Amino acid sequence: MAEGQKPTINDVARISGVSKKTVSRVINKSPLLGEATRKKVEAVIAELGFVPNLQARALAMGRNFLIGLIHDNPNAQMVLGVQEGILDTIRDTEFALVVHPVNRHSPTLADDIRRFIEQQRLYGVMLLPPLSERDDLAELCRDLGCTLVRMGSARLDDDEHLVASNxxxxxxxxxxxxxxxxxxxxxxxxxxxxxxxxxxxxxxxxxxxxxxxxxxxxxxxxxxxxxxxxxxxxxxxxxxxxxxxxxxxxxxxxxxxxxxxxxxxxxxxxxxxxxxxxxxxxxxxxxxxxxxxxxxxPIRTMASTAAAKLIRPASAASEPSFFLSDLIRRASAVPHRS
Incomplete structure (x- = not known):
């Protein structure tokens, strides 16, 4: 590699003694790699100061590294908890979060969501209730080739595309x-x-x-x-x-x-x-x-798991889908005085 020249993925692969595909898997944090290989490639990436070209990768995939959170939920703290959970997972990755509030009563809701996904060229979408409970919106995401996870209070989809509570x-x-x-x-x-x-x-x-x-x-x-x-x-x-x-x-x-x-x-x-x-x-x-x-x-945990399913769809089936809610006993409830 010439002096002053930026390192490429091919340089990383050559010095690491692995294929370009293996380097891509390391960059994408794929679970399909052995720990020894991952550490070896990560060490070479750090040594060379290699920075992946996200624009080139996005162009090759036809998608940006964006996770879309689509919601119409009146509970602001719940939505904030979901955002925090997603960020827990995508922090230190190439992915970013885009939040898109909508009006579920709008007659153009489906068209609005379609336009958002197409304009942003989203990698994946997380739907919050009650939008997540609509099968037609889930099918819209699938028709657009966009990875999808639905959050709910009951089974709404298969395990790869669901996080739900009891x-x-x-x-x-x-x-x-x-x-x-x-x-x-x-x-x-x-x-x-x-x-x-x-x-x-x-x-x-x-x-x-x-x-x-x-x-x-x-x-x-x-x-x-x-x-x-x-x-x-x-x-x-x-x-x-x-x-x-x-x-x-x-x-x-x-x-x-x-x-x-x-x-x-x-x-x-x-x-x-x-x-x-x-x-x-x-x-x-x-x-x-x-x-x-x-x-x-467990809003934040559910959202973090949903994000993992979105950015690593190949391993989505191994992530949990159902989460238990439990009673937190504080001072607002006591025995009846009688």
Whole structure:
């Protein structure tokens, strides 16, 4: 190699004593390589100061090294957690993240997504609920030859294209714990219509009540939008019932914070007068007072795994697809006073 000349992938291959394809696999962090070979090639790359030409590689593939996160989700903290999880995986790789919020009610939604994928020449796409629950959008990504992973609260696809959680079971177990604490009049705030996660959590809540021989009184049930304001409105409705609940399960933490606010406005103490459980375990849960008991949804871990499936599709089948949510017990839920 002439002095002052930039090293090429061919130089790396020649000095390492491996093929150009093997060097490409090292650069792409392929799992199909032995550790000894990987370390040898990485040492040569470091010694030569070789920097891959991403533009040339992207041109050869017909794709940019971009992961697209497409969402229409009102829970800002959930979306932030997903972004952090993706960045955990693609950090120190050639990949970058592009976030694309959309309006799921738009009549041009499919065309908007198609245009985004084609203009950005995306390497892969991650769809968040409720968009991930639409098979037509998944098929659109596949038709465009774009690697896809869908996040959900139930099985939506095969393992290579899915990260999902056990929302229904986790909520049922949370309700069972409230019953163990002596609560029998338990209120419920559902998530928005059209979200599979909202339906799974509602079914889990009803499962938990049924297992304890209880039923849900419509007077202490409400539906929200996963936003704080809707939780506050729901809390006001539940607390206006002739017989208010002694405990409430909220389908996410933002709405739980709103319920807590409504209780405080009425001069009630949480958890002494009413216990509250949320879902997600976002930063909100630990930052409000009292700290919120909540079902931890492993958002960041799920998103990190989804990104691994996107950037290493050859090994996607070996990555986990289902993740367990667990109850995080904090100060907002205590035994019933009676």
């Amino acid at each position: 929302d229904r079971q986790a909520v049922s177990e949370a309700v069972a714990w409230l019953v163990e604490l002596g609560h029998t009049r338990i209120g419920f705030v559902a998530g928005p219509e059209g979200f599979r996660s909202a339906n799974e959590r509602e079914q889990g809540f009803l499962d938990g009540l049924a297992a304890a021989g209880l039923t849900l009184d419509p007077a202490i049930a409400a539906r929200g939008t996963y936003r704080f304001e809707s939780g506050k409105a729901a809390g006001e409705k539940l607390l206006s019932a002739a017989e208010p609940p002694t405990a409430v399960f909220s389908s996410n933490d933002e709405m739980a914070a709103g319920i807590l606010h409504a209780a405080r406005e009425r001069g009630l103490n949480v958890p002494e007068d009413m216990s509250i459980i949320g879902f997600d375990d976002t930063a909100t849960a630990a930052h409000i007072w009292p700290p919120l008991t909540t079902v931890r949804w």
